[in-house]
Amino acid sequence: MTALPEGLTQGTWNLDATHTTVGFTIRHAGISKVRGTFEPTSGSLEVGDSLESLVFAAELDITSVDTNNDGRDDHLRSPDFFDAAQFPEFAFRSTKVESRKVTGDLTLHGVTKEVVLDAEFEGTATDPFGAYRAGFSATTSISRKDFGLTWNAALAAGGVLVGDEVKISVEAEFVAPTAA
Numbered sequence: 001m002t003a004l005p006e007g008l009t010q011g012t013w014n015l016d017a018t019h020t021t022v023g024f025t026i027r028h029a030g031i032s033k034v035r036g037t038f039e040p041t042s043g044s045l046e047v048g049d050s051l052e053s054l055v056f057a058a059e060l061d062i063t064s065v066d067t068n069n070d071g072r073d074d075h076l077r078s079p080d081f082f083d084a085a086q087f088p089e090f091a092f093r094s095t096k097v098e099s100r101k102v103t104g105d106l107t108l109h110g111v112t113k114e115v116v117l118d119a120e121f122e123g124t125a126t127d128p129f130g131a132y133r134a135g136f137s138a139t140t141s142i143s144r145k146d147f148g149l150t151w152n153a154a155l156a157a158g159g160v161l162v163g164d165e166v167k168i169s170v171e172a173e174f175v176a177p178t179a180a
Helices: 070-077
Strands: 011-015 021-028 032-047 055-066 089-098 101-108 111-126 132-143 162-175
Touching: 032 070, 032 162, 055 070
Parallel strands: none
Antiparallel strands: 011 032, 011 162, 021 032, 021 162, 032 055, 055 089, 089 101, 101 111, 111 132, 132 162
């Protein structure tokens, strides 16, 4: 068993959605990248007695997709992509935590696949209002086609409009359970 990172205490820590960012990057037309974000709706960090005992879980709102372009965001919510009416959330739940690696199940567009995130514990701090917090960063890449997101358009010069690889980045804050 590996010791917990310094400052983490046992119990259920709640995700602070207002201090959490989930972003993505994907190739557009083979010449540039589009970046966007999703808003988390809920999440938790279950802390036991060792690093291996950690369980991360989070749900995100598909309708919150924001690429800074309303037309593109509406298209991403449509059945061509995320089909937000049928699949309004996507979720991640860890199954294994090791030093700097978090393995878990990502459910997106009704498909669940195992993914591995490169993760970093950013530390703990008490904010000015007395809440004890822990921060984490993580990145991974997925194939959107693995999740049934296959819409595309051919380009006149060859290639396709939307790349397959999606890079995901997470900056998350959790708030420690309060003492009774």
